[in-house]
Amino acid sequence: MTSPCKLTARQREIIDRALELLAELGARRFTMKRLAEKIGVTEAALYRHFASKNDLLLAIVHDFESSARNELENGLPPGLQGIAAFITSRLDRVAERPALARALFTEELFDESQECADALRQMFKKHRARLIGLFQEAKTNGEIRDDLANETLFTIVFGSVRQLVKEWTRSNGAFSLLKRRDMLLDAFRKILRPR
Amino acid sequence: MTSPCKLTARQREIIDRALELLAELGARRFTMKRLAEKIGVTEAALYRHFASKNDLLLAIVHDFESSARNELENGLPPGLQGIAAFITSRLDRVAERPALARALFTEELFDESQECADALRQMFKKHRARLIGLFQEAKTNGEIRDDLANETLFTIVFGSVRQLVKEWTRSNGAFSLLKRRDMLLDAFRKILRPR
Amino acid sequence: MTSPCKLTARQREIIDRALELLAELGARRFTMKRLAEKIGVTEAALYRHFASKNDLLLAIVHDFESSARNELENGLPPGLQGIAAFITSRLDRVAERPALARALFTEELFDESQECADALRQMFKKHRARLIGLFQEAKTNGEIRDDLANETLFTIVFGSVRQLVKEWTRSNGAFSLLKRRDMLLDAFRKILRPR
Amino acid sequence: MTSPCKLTARQREIIDRALELLAELGARRFTMKRLAEKIGVTEAALYRHFASKNDLLLAIVHDFESSARNELENGLPPGLQGIAAFITSRLDRVAERPALARALFTEELFDESQECADALRQMFKKHRARLIGLFQEAKTNGEIRDDLANETLFTIVFGSVRQLVKEWTRSNGAFSLLKRRDMLLDAFRKILRPR
DNA sequence: GATGAATGAGCCTTCATTCAT
DNA sequence: CATGAATGAAGGCTCATTCAT
Numbered sequence: 001m002t003s004p005c006k007l008t009a010r011q012r013e014i015i016d017r018a019l020e021l022l023a024e025l026g027a028r029r030f031t032m033k034r035l036a037e038k039i040g041v042t043e044a045a046l047y048r049h050f051a052s053k054n055d056l057l058l059a060i061v062h063d064f065e066s067s068a069r070n071e072l073e074n075g076l077p078p079g080l081q082g083i084a085a086f087i088t089s090r091l092d093r094v095a096e097r098p099a100l101a102r103a104l105f106t107e108e109l110f111d112e113s114q115e116c117a118d119a120l121r122q123m124f125k126k127h128r129a130r131l132i133g134l135f136q137e138a139k140t141n142g143e144i145r146d147d148l149a150n151e152t153l154f155t156i157v158f159g160s161v162r163q164l165v166k167e168w169t170r171s172n173g174a175f176s177l178l179k180r181r182d183m184l185l186d187a188f189r190k191i192l193r194p195r
Numbered sequence: 196m197t198s199p200c201k202l203t204a205r206q207r208e209i210i211d212r213a214l215e216l217l218a219e220l221g222a223r224r225f226t227m228k229r230l231a232e233k234i235g236v237t238e239a240a241l242y243r244h245f246a247s248k249n250d251l252l253l254a255i256v257h258d259f260e261s262s263a264r265n266e267l268e269n270g271l272p273p274g275l276q277g278i279a280a281f282i283t284s285r286l287d288r289v290a291e292r293p294a295l296a297r298a299l300f301t302e303e304l305f306d307e308s309q310e311c312a313d314a315l316r317q318m319f320k321k322h323r324a325r326l327i328g329l330f331q332e333a334k335t336n337g338e339i340r341d342d343l344a345n346e347t348l349f350t351i352v353f354g355s356v357r358q359l360v361k362e363w364t365r366s367n368g369a370f371s372l373l374k375r376r377d378m379l380l381d382a383f384r385k386i387l388r389p390r
Numbered sequence: 391m392t393s394p395c396k397l398t399a400r401q402r403e404i405i406d407r408a409l410e411l412l413a414e415l416g417a418r419r420f421t422m423k424r425l426a427e428k429i430g431v432t433e434a435a436l437y438r439h440f441a442s443k444n445d446l447l448l449a450i451v452h453d454f455e456s457s458a459r460n461e462l463e464n465g466l467p468p469g470l471q472g473i474a475a476f477i478t479s480r481l482d483r484v485a486e487r488p489a490l491a492r493a494l495f496t497e498e499l500f501d502e503s504q505e506c507a508d509a510l511r512q513m514f515k516k517h518r519a520r521l522i523g524l525f526q527e528a529k530t531n532g533e534i535r536d537d538l539a540n541e542t543l544f545t546i547v548f549g550s551v552r553q554l555v556k557e558w559t560r561s562n563g564a565f566s567l568l569k570r571r572d573m574l575l576d577a578f579r580k581i582l583r584p585r
Numbered sequence: 586m587t588s589p590c591k592l593t594a595r596q597r598e599i600i601d602r603a604l605e606l607l608a609e610l611g612a613r614r615f616t617m618k619r620l621a622e623k624i625g626v627t628e629a630a631l632y633r634h635f636a637s638k639n640d641l642l643l644a645i646v647h648d649f650e651s652s653a654r655n656e657l658e659n660g661l662p663p664g665l666q667g668i669a670a671f672i673t674s675r676l677d678r679v680a681e682r683p684a685l686a687r688a689l690f691t692e693e694l695f696d697e698s699q700e701c702a703d704a705l706r707q708m709f710k711k712h713r714a715r716l717i718g719l720f721q722e723a724k725t726n727g728e729i730r731d732d733l734a735n736e737t738l739f740t741i742v743f744g745s746v747r748q749l750v751k752e753w754t755r756s757n758g759a760f761s762l763l764k765r766r767d768m769l770l771d772a773f774r775k776i777l778r779p780r
Numbered sequence: 781g782a783t784g785a786a787t788g789a790g791c792c793t794t795c796a797t798t799c800a801t
Numbered sequence: 802c803a804t805g806a807a808t809g810a811a812g813g814c815t816c817a818t819t820c821a822t
Contacts, residue, residue: 010806026306028223032792043792045807053792111221121365145385152375152382159358160351167350170316180347187347190340191386205781227817239819240782248817400802416696418613422796434798435803443796501611511755535775542765542772545752546745553744560706570737577737580730581776595785616812629815630786638813 007059011049014039015060022060023099027110032056054113061110061119064100068093068123072130080143080192082134084185086127087161091181094165102169105162128154144192153192160184202254206244209234210255217255218294222307249308256305256314259295263288263318267325275338275387277329279380281322282356286376289360293368300360323349339387348387355379397449401439404429405450412450413489417502444503451500451509454490458483458513462520470533470582472524474575476517477551481571484555492559495552518544534582543582550574592644596634599624600645607645608684612695617641639698646695646704649685653678653708657715665728665777667719669770671712672746676766679750687754690747713739729777738777745769 007015017039022030032053036043050056071089076082094101110116132150139146144153164184168177202210212234217225227248231238245251266284271277289296305311327345334341343351359379363372397405407429412420422443426433440446461479466472484491500506522540529536534543554574558567592600602624607615617638621628635641656674661667679686695701717735724731729738749769753762 028306031790033790041806042808044794044809047793048806051793111223147385148382149378152378155358155362155375155379156351156355156382156386159354159356161354163350163354163357180350183344183347184350187343187351190342191351226815228815236781237783238817239784242818243781418696421794423794431802432804433796434805437797438802501613537775538772539768542768545748545765545769546741546772546776549744549746549748550741551744553740553747557740570740573734573737574740577733577741580732581741617814618812626785627787628813629788632814633785636814 007063008049011059014046014049014056015063018056018060019097019099019103022103023101027103027112054115057110057113057116058119060103061116061123065119065123068127072127076130076134079134079138079141080189083131083138083157083188086131086134087157087185087188088181090161091165091177094168095177098169098173101165105165105169128158131158138192142194145194147195148192157188160188202258203244206254209241209244209251210258213251213255214292214294214298217298218296222298222305249310252305252308252311253314255298256311256318260314260318263322267322271325271329274329274333274336275384278326278333278352278383281326281329282352282380282383283376285356286360286372289363290372293364296360297364300357300364323353326353333387337389340389342390343387352383355383397453398439401449404436404439404446405453408446408450409487409489409493412493413491417493417500444505447500447503447506448509450493451506451513455509455513458517462517466520466524469524469528469531470579473521473528473547473578476521476524477547477575477578478571480551481555481567484558485567488559488563491555495555495559518548521548528582532584535584537585538582547578550578592648593634596644599631599634599641600648603641603645604682604684604688607688608686612688612697639700642695642698642701643704645688646701646708650704650708653712657712661715661719664719664723664726665774668716668723668742668773671716671719672742672770672773673766675746676750676762679753680762683754683758686750690750690754713743716743723777727779730779732780733777742773745773 014035018030018035021035021038025034032043032046036046039046046056050059072086075089076085094105110120131154135144135150135153138144148156161184164177164180168175168180209230213225213230216230216233220229227238227241231241234241241251245254267281271280289300305315326349330339330345330348333339339348356379359372359375363370363375404425408420408425411425411428415424422433422436426436429436436446440449462476466475484495500510521544525534525540525543528534538546551574554567554570558565558570599620603615603620606620606623610619617628617631621631624631631641635644657671660674661670679690695705716739720729720735720738723729733741746769749762749765753760753765
């Protein structure tokens with residue numbers, strides 16, 4: 001359910017620890033050496049499982065992406081409920097795996113690898129397209145107001161979610177993400193309600 | 196301790212070029228060597244003006260901060276207009292100085308220096324407090340709806356502004372920031388209007 | 391100590407592929423990993439057949455040497471014909487097995503292993519002694535001029551052959567080695583003819 | 586007389602020591618670290634003078650090439666004398682600077698850097714063209730026999746010179762290069778004399 | 781006010797090799 | 802016979818920083 005990609009068990013393990021480290025240190029200080037140390041092996045050992053740091057990073061992104069795809073492409077209800085489901089799914093994922101959140105929600109982290117940045121940007125584009133589709137649907141259904149451009153809606157909704165994640169991450173989980181998520185969802189329902 | 200302006204002319208110059216480079220390359224590839232090259236001096240020369248890279252980074256942050264302070268602490272009208280003015284001022288600054296935007300709006304960029312990160316976080320806190328104050332005011336004045344928690348309002352408003360900047364930066368200024376800013380402001384007025 | 395043939399079938403196979411790889415990549419990039427990949431086994435598997443890379447290299451050299459020995463020690467006609475036969479045999483071998491040529495004619499390739507270098511030097515010495523013997527014979531027989539020192543003759547004859555191989559190798563077989571060999575042999579006959 | 590190239594004094598120094606090391610160890614074991622050690626500085630120090638190992642290698646080749654160019658392009662007498670002068674100049678250079686000989690006469694040494702290999706090949710081509718021109722001239726002048734193809738002449742003459750250098754290098758200068766050079770020149774005059 | 785030269789620490793990567801299974 | 806996992810040593814390179822001049 002989390003990875004159709006052909007990763008070996010050891011690769012999964014490494015990716016997991018990498019994610020943790022990424023969350024702990026930020027991408028800047030995430031080095032192969034430190035990862036090796038954390039796992040308790042030599043740097044050289046890592047290179048038997050990933051040909052390069054770039055490949056490792058890419059694997060992380062792809063793994064995340066493929067796990068996100070299912071969710072977003074198939075499992076979303078239409079219109080407003082879809083929007084809520086999108087937000088819920090994003091934030092649940094963050095809550096259950098904070099490492100991933102810090103690692104991936106801030107795309108900047110991967111500016112080390114052009115390929116990675118591209119992959120993330122690609123993913124972002126898809127999410128955007130999906131969300132905008134849902135906005136249009138919800139408008140047509142009369143579920144949300146129609147006096148706001150879709151792009152503006154996207155900026156507000158996606159920006160808010162991201163901001164919430166950022167606040168949560170930065171506070172080291174000092175508040176309940178789920179509670180704040182519900183507050184945010186509630187707010188969206190209110191402010192987007194047709195007049 | 197907050198050093199409003201005690202910068203020499205040369206220091207200002209360096210900060211300016213540093214900002215450009217930061218915007219061009221991202222923090223990751225922003226190195227003293229490259230900065231020196233861009234300015235046309237030796238690395239050693241930079242150390243005449245800033246004791247360390249950390250200090251240079253701090254100077255950038257402080258400079259930005261002190262310029263933001265005036266604006267926000269004194270010059271803001273009350274309530275809803277203040278909120279709009281805050282957003283306008285932020286985004287105008289970004290538009291006129293894209294380098295700064297890319298350099299500072301994404302706090303991650305500074306995770307190289309704890310001090311820098313702290314300074315930025317400090318600034319962020321102030322902005323947050325100021326905005327939340329304005330939200331309260333606007334609620335009291337009956338200018339905006341009062342069924343949303345201030346922190347949620349903050350997440351939405353600040354998150355949206357940030358998201359807009361991010362989109363603009365990432366698109367390399369492909370769209371008019373001012374136009375989208377007005378759309379966003381208009382959207383805020385609509386969605387926050389008291390029922 | 392010179393191990394004529396005690397190679398298992400698998401060892402022969404490995405040596406063959408090693409020779410190919412050596413020719414393809416040059417000694418510098420000839421690694422156990424790449425060899426294993428080419429053969430389609432693990433690196434560890436190679437170590438079942440050769441205790442070390444050094445041993446593998448040595449086996450290549452010894453194999454080559456022992457195959458050369460027969461030819462040169464027994465099968466050579468005397469005097470000038472022997473010289474021609476030596477050259478012909480060398481170049482035929484190169485033509486039929488370019489890998490070997492590139493691998494072995496340039497002794498530098500083996501400066502990785504002192505033992506290898508020594509073995510090659512040893513072989514070189516023998517060839518030199520053999521050729522010089524033939525020169526002397528040919529002089530005595532009045533087949534070639536006697537106003538050139540044997541060492542000078544060797545430098546000219548052996549150097550020319552080597553140069554031809556080098557040109558051929560470097561051009562990736564762009565010209566007919568056999569044709570140029572005949573031209574060279576013809577030239578030798580002409581220039582070495584007694585006045 | 587040795588370098589029209591714009592090299593700093595320090596760069597020259599480094600190139601010189603690099604040449605020595607190259608001769609001592611062979612290209613295979615020539616590492617930046619060892620070079621740094623030999624010079625008595627850190628590896629990092631080397632990188633202030635050459636941006637990369639590749640650049641250093643290229644500088645060596647170019648330096649050598651430019652010093653060779655003068656000689657060969659301008660200073661050669663015509664015909665047979667030119668041939669002798671070419672050989673003499675090559676071998677004198679080798680004698681006075683054995684490091685260079687071992688480093689450069691064997692082109693294989695540089696198969697680490699494609700650029701280097703190309704530069705050397707380029708140089709080789711020029712030398713070849715020059716020599717072949719001289720052969721033709723000498724034939725026309727009736728100074729040498731005309732029953733040998735120019736390419737065959739080249740193979741013999743250039744191959745012999747190279748072989749001599751190789752023998753000398755490998756013997757660690759056990760014999761007088763100049764004496765053997767004279768023997769070789771004498772041999773050439775004899776064997777190439779028109780019938 | 782700036783340069784040239786250097787440094788120590790660290791980064792990503794590759795290599796030959798080992799060993800339990 | 803072969804694999805999967807690991808390792809120590811080394812290689813090329815970059816970074817922030819220092820210091821004598």
